[in-house]
Amino acid sequence: MKKLTLSALSLAIASASICAQANEYVIEKFAKPSAQSVSLILDPAQEQFSGSTTITLEVLTKTKIIELNGEDYNAKLVKLSGDGQCTMTANALKTGKVQLICAHEINPGNYTLTIDFDAPFNKQSVGLYKTIDHGTPYLFTQFEMSDARRAFPVFDEPEYKIPFQLNITSPSNLKVFANTEAVKQESNNGQTTHQFATTKPLPSYLVAFAVGDFEQLPIKGMPIEGNIVTTKGKIALGDYAAKHMPAILNALEQYFGIPYVYSKLDSVAVPEFPFGAMENAGLVTYREDILLIDEAHANQNAKQSSVSVIAHELAHQWYGNLVTMKWWNDLWLNEAFASWMAAKVTHQLFPEFESNLSLPQNNVMDADARLSTKPIRKPIKTEADIMDGLGLAYSKGSAVLSMVENWIGEDAFQQGIQAYMQQFAFKNAEASDLWTALAKSSKQDVASVLKSFIEQSSFPLLNITQDKTKLTIKQTRFANAGVDAPAQLWTVPVVIKYGRGDEVKTAKILLNKPSQTVQLDFEPEWIYPDENAMGYYRWVLPTPQLNALLANAEKVLTPREKRAFISGSDALLSAGLLSGGDLLKTLGQFIDDAHPRVVGMALGYIESQKGVFIDESNEALWQKYISAKAQSAITKYGLVAVKNEDPSISKLRPQLVSLLAFEAQDPAIIATAKQQAQRYLADSTQVDPYLAGTYLKIAAFNGDAALLKAYQTAFETTQDPEKRTNLLVNLSYFKSAALQTEALNYTLGDKVTASDMRYVMGGNLYKKERKALFQQWVMDNYALVSKKLPPFVLPSLPNYLGGGCSQADLDKTTAFFAPKVEEVAGFSRSLSKLNESVTDCINLRTREVASVNSYLKTL
Structure with a gap:
C-alpha cells in the first residue's frame, strides 16, 4: 500500500x-x-x-x-x-x-x-x-x-x-x-x-x-x-x-x-x-x-x-427507497419491480396509451438465450458487473413478475407486496424476502418459480404435442441452432388457451418437470400456448397445429397475443425450428392485421431479417418485398394524418414513411421530408409530431453541409428539450463521409454533453460504409471518446462497432479492444457477448439464406 x-x-x-x-x-x-x-x-x-x-x-x-x-x-x-x-x-x-x-x-x-x-x-x-x-x-x-x-x-x-x-x-x-x-x-x-x-x-x-x-x-x-x-x-x-x-x-x-x-x-x-x-x-x-x-x-x-x-x-419511493436492497445483486428487483409497477399504473390511468400491448420480454429474450448472458441476479463486484445486463434486469424481471402475478392472482400479489413493505420499511431486504411474502399471501411455491427464472439465464422452450384432448408439454432450454447449451429446468406457470367454434377455454399447469401432460375439456381446433402472452418462455407446435392457429389467428388472438406470436416466430428461426422463408410468410400474414401495432411489429421483424440476409445478390429482391409490404399498409392508412385518427395509426405512419424513403427511395417522400425538416427548424409545432423525427432523419440522409449546420444551430439554441433530442439523434444520419465525420467531430466539442454522446452513435450504424467510417473514427479518437463518455457507458463501446453479421467488423473490433481489457472493466465481457452474437448471426445467415431467397423470388 x-x-x-x-x-x-x-x-x-x-x-x-x-x-x-x-x-x-x-x-x-x-x-x-x-x-x-x-x-x-x-x-x-x-x-x-x-x-x-x-x-x-x-x-x-x-x-x-x-x-x-x-x-x-x-x-x-x-x-x-x-x-x-x-x-x-x-x-x-x-x-x-x-x-x-x-x-x-x-x-x-x-x-x-x-x-x-x-x-x-x-x-x-x-x-x-x-x-x-x-x-x-x-x-x-x-x-x-x-x-x-x-x-x-x-x-x-x-x-x-x-x-x-x-x-x-x-x-x-x-x-x-x-x-x-x-x-x-x-x-x-x-x-x-x-x-x-x-x-x-x-x-x-x-x-x-x-x-x-x-x-x-x-x-x-x-x-x-x-x-x-x-x-x-x-x-x-x-x-x-x-x-x-x-x-x-x-x-x-x-x-x-x-x-x-x-x-x-x-x-x-x-x-x-x-x-x-x-x-x-x-x-x-x-x-x-x-x-x-x-x-x-x-x-x-x-x-x-x-x-x-x-x-x-x-x-x-417505496420499492428501493423505503425498502432498499442489501446489495447490488438485487438491483434487478428494484428496477424490475418499478418497471412492472409503472406499466400497471400507466395502463390504469391512461388506457388510451395501450401500454398493455408492450411486451418487455421481446426486448431481451434474444440476448438472454446466449451462453454468455448471466442471470439477472448474480454476484457483483464492479460497476461494469452492475451495468452488464441491466437492460435485461428491467425487461426480464418485470416480465417474470407479470407472469407470477398472472399465476397467483392480482389480489394475492398485492397482499404480498404490502406485507413485504410493512415488514421492511426503512430497512434493507433481499429478493428471498419478497418471495417469502408472496408465498405467504398466495399459499403457492413462488420461490421455485422466481428462483428458476432469476437465478438462471435463458428461458424454457415448450414443445407441445396434442393427442385429441391431451396435451404433452416438454421443456428444454431455448438455444440458438447449433449451440450446445447445458440442460436446465424451470418451474413454469403455463396457461394454454384453446378453442373450437365459438367456445374458448384455458388450461393451467405449473410445469416443474421435463415433461407433463394436461387434460383439455374438449378436442380443440386450435391451441395458443400462452394466454395473453404473460409467460417468459417460447413455445413450438407441430406443423398441423401451427397452421391451424395461423388460420384462426385473426379472430381468436388478441393484439397482444398476435404481437407475441410474431416475436416467438422470429425466435423459432434462430432456434432452427422454422425456416427463413416460412418466417417471412408468417410475418407477411400480419401486415394486413386490423391493429396497427400488430402491423408495425410485423414490419419491424421483416426489417430486422433484412439486416441479416441482405447482400448484393438479393438487395433488389428485399427492396421490392419491403416496399410492397409497406405500400399495403400505406394504402390502408395514408401518408398524412386525418383529424381524430386513432393514435395507433399515427404511431405506425413514421415506420411506413421511413420504409418508403430508405427502401423504395421514393423521391416524393424525400422531397416532403426535406421541406418538413426546414419547417421544423423554423417552428417545430407546425410539423406532425409523430413524423417530425422521421422527416429529420430522411432529410439528414439526403442533406448537405448547410442542413448539418442548421441542425447544429437549432440544437444549440432551442429551449424545447424534445426538439433538442430530435436534432441530436439525427445529426448521426448525414450520408456523405465528410458530413458524417463532421458530425462525429462535433460530439467531441463542448456543445454535446457526455450523457448525449450515445444519442449520436446509433445512426452511424446505418449502411455498411457508414458503419466502417464510424468504427475507424472511434478507434482514431479513442482517447477523447473514452475520456468523455460516462464511465458506465464505456464498457459497451465495442457493441456499437462490431455488432451485426460481419466477421471482419468483429475481428477489427476485437483486435482493437482486446489489449484494453485490463484497463476497462467490462471490455472482456462485451467482447465475449459480441463474439457470440455475431457468430450466431453468421450461422443463421449461412443456414437460411437459400430459404429466404427462394421465398423472395416467388413474390
Missing part, C-alpha cells in the same frame, strides 16, 4: 454476492455509520468545490483501520474524535477501498469521523457534475451506482442506510434543492448557507442536490409539497407532469397501502443526464425531454414515456 490523498484513488464499486464477508471489494466491517452530515461550498461558475463531512459511527472491533469510499478528492484533514482520537492517513487498495489508518489501535465504541476535502466538478455526467445550459452553469448529482463517493467521503454501499444532513453554501442569487426542505438559511457577503432537514434513513446513492438559477412550478393536489424544477426558460413545459403526477402518486399509495413517506417531492428536469431518470428520495431527477412536455403539440409517444417514467421513479 502507498500513502496518498483521496484524489489519487481509483475506486471500484464494492461487491457482495451471497457471502459479502468473503469479498475483497466490500468495505470491511471495522466500523459502521449511524448518521452523516455534509457541508459543501458550491459555485457553478467555478471548476472546483470544497467541503467537509462528519460521520457518526460505531467502531465494532479493536482496529487501527476504518474503511469507506471516496474518489477524486484532495483530503486536507482526516480526524477521528472520541476515546483515543487521532489524525488519520488515507490509503487505497487495488480493490478500490479506502483505508483510514490511525497510528494506534482504536477501541470499540462510538466516534465521530471528520474529513475536510476539495475536488473538481465531474465532467462525465456522474457524481457532482457541472453542466452549462444556454450559457448558464448549473450543478447536479447522479450517485447511482457508485458515484456518491465523488461528491464526499461516504460508506457508499446500499446496506449502510442512514440519515443524511446537508448544508450547502452557494451564491445568494442561486436556488438550491436537496432531498429535504431547507430549515434555515443564512446569508453573508453574497453567499447563502442552506441548512436542509435531516433525511429519513437513505443509502448514499439516493442522496441528491442541485444548484443553479432555477425556475419552479408548484404541483397542486399532492399530500405533500412538491415542485417541477427547470433551468431558465423552460418552466412552461412542466404543466403536463404537474397535472398528472398527483394521480400517479395516489395510485401508488393505494397499491402499496402506505402513504408516501418523505417530506416533499420535487422533480428536476436536468439538461445533462446520463439516464432517463433517478429516484432520489424527495428530489427525483429526469432527463429534460422526459419530464418537460409541450402538451398541445406532443405526440402520444412522448406523453406515454413521460407518464411511464414518472410512475417508475415514484414506484421506487
